[in-house]
Amino acid sequence: MAPPIAILPPQETLQNIPPLISVSSCIVLAIIYVGSLYVWSTKHNRDHPTTIKRRFASVSCVMVIAPLFVYYFSSPQLLEREPFLKLIGFRLEGLWQAVLIPYLLTALLFLGPIFVNMQNESFSSYFNIDYWRGSCSNIIWIRNLVMAPLSEEFVFRACMMPLILQSYPPITAVFITPLFFGVAHLHHIAERLSMGMELSTALLIGVFQFTYTTLFGFYSAYLFARTGHFVAPLLAHALCNHMGLPDVQDLWQQNLWRRVFAIVLYVVGLVGWIFLLPIATEPSLYSNKLYWNV
Template identity: 60%
Template sequence: MDTNVEIALEDLPKISSATSASCCFILSIIYVASLYIWRSEHERNHPSTVKKRFCSVSIVMLIAPIFVYTFSSKELLAHRSLFELLGLRWQGLLAAIVIPSLLTALLFLGPLSVQLYNGHLKLYSCLQYWILCFNNVLWLRNHVVAPLSEEFTFRACMMPLILQSFTPIKSVFITPLFFGVAHFHHISERLSTGLDLKTAVIVSCFQLTYTTLFGFYSAYLFAKTGHFIAPVLAHAICNHMGFPDFQEVFQQNTKKKIIFCSIYVFGLISWIVLLPVVTNPSWYGNTIFWRAI
C-alpha cells in the first residue's frame, strides 16, 4: 500500500449516494437501538443503565468500521489505510488536539468569562474536582463515552462514506442530519418520566436543532483536519459547557451586562472568522479530504 501518494477522495471512483446514505442510516439505527437492548426498570441516568449503555456503544464502535471497510471504494483502500480514513493517524495529531480545543473554547468565551467572574473557573485547577468527575458515571458518560462513541460512529465512520459520494461541503451538511435525528429518541424517555407530549416534543426539537448545528461544526472539523480527536474534544467541551445560560448575565448591572454581552459577541465573531483559517488542512497533514474544501 502506497500511503505516500497524495490521493484525495475526489480523484477516486465514487460510491453511490444510495449506498453511503443507507450505510449511515443503518449505523444510526444500530447506535440508537444499542441503547435500548437492555431490559431495565431504571431511567437513563441510573448508574446501572448508564454502564449497560457503555457496553452497548462499545460494541457499536467495533461494528461501525466494518461498514467503512466493506463499502468504501477499493481504489481508495488501496491508497489509504482504514485507520487513516477513520482519522486515526499520527501526522498532525498535536495540532488536532490543541487548535480545535482552543477554537471551541473561544466559541464559549462568554460563558467562560462569567465563570471567571463568579469564581467557578477555579474548580478546573483543583485536583479533587477532577477526581470527583472521573468517579462520576454521568460525568464519564457526558464527557468521555458519549463524545468518543458518537463521534466515532457519526463522524469517523460516516464521513468517509459520505465523502465518497458527495463533495466535502455537502458531506458536512448531510452527516449531521443523522446525528441530530438520532438524538430524537430522547422523546420516549422524556414521556416515560411523566413529561407531557407537547413539552417533550418541544424540548426534543430544541435538542435536535442544537445537536444538528454542533454536528455541522464537528463534521467540518473532521473533514478539514482529517483527525478523529478534533471533533471528540470539541464534543466534550460543548457537552461540558452546555447551551449558554444568559440568566446570570442579565442579572448583572448595566455596565457588567454590556461587558459580558460584548465578550459573548466577540467570542462568536472570532470563532466564525478563525474557523476556516485555523483548520487549514496542511496544518494537520490532511491530504485525503482537503482539496475540495
C-alpha cells in the same frame, strides 16, 4: 463542483460509492447506535448508574462494529492506497495541531460564558485536584464528557464521514452527516414521555435538541473533513458538552458593567469564531490531503 474525494493522482480513477449505498449504510449505522441504547430491559431512567453502565457496553459494541461498515462499503482502490486508520481519522501527521487549534477555536466560541464562569467561585474548582477526582468517579460526568463524545464522534464522524465523502463533495457531506446525528437524538422524546412529560413539551424540547445537535454536527463534521483527524471533533464535542448552552440567568446576575462586558465577549467570541473558522481549519495546517479538495 469538487469531486467527492480526492486522494488519487489524476491518472488514477477512484471508483466512487453510489450515494444510495453510502447514505443507506449510515442510516443503518445510526439505527444500530440508537437501538443499542434500548436493548436492555430496565426500570431505571437514563441517569441511573445501571442504565449508564449498560449503555456504555452497548455503544462500545457499536464502536467495534462501525469500522466494518467503512471497510466493507469503501472503494477497493481507496483501501489499497490509504491505511485504514488514516481513513477514520487516526494519524500522526498534524496531530498536535488537531489537538490544540480546534479546541482553542471552540473555546473562543464560548468566550462570553467562560468569562461569566470565571466570576463564580466554582471556576476555582477546576484547579482543585479533588474536583477532578470527584468528576472521574461520577458516572454521569464520564458519560457526558468522555463516553458520549467518544462514541458519537467515532460512529457519526470517523465512520460515517468517510462513507459520505466517497459519494459527495466535502461541503455537501458536512451538511448530510449531521442530520443522522440530529435524528439520533430524537429518541429522547420517547424517554421524556415515559417519565410522564406532556407530549407537546416533549416534542418542543426534542425539536430544540434536534436543532442544536444538528448545528453542532455541522461544525464537528467540518472539523473532521478539514483536519482529517478524529481528535479534533472529539475534543470540541467534550468542551461543548461541558459548557452546555449559555446560562442567561447567570449572565443577568452580574453587575451592570460585568454584564455589558460579558455581552461584548459573547459577540466577540461568535464573530471571532466565524472569522477564524476557515483559517484555523486550513487543511495544510494538519497535513490533510485526504478529505478536503474545495
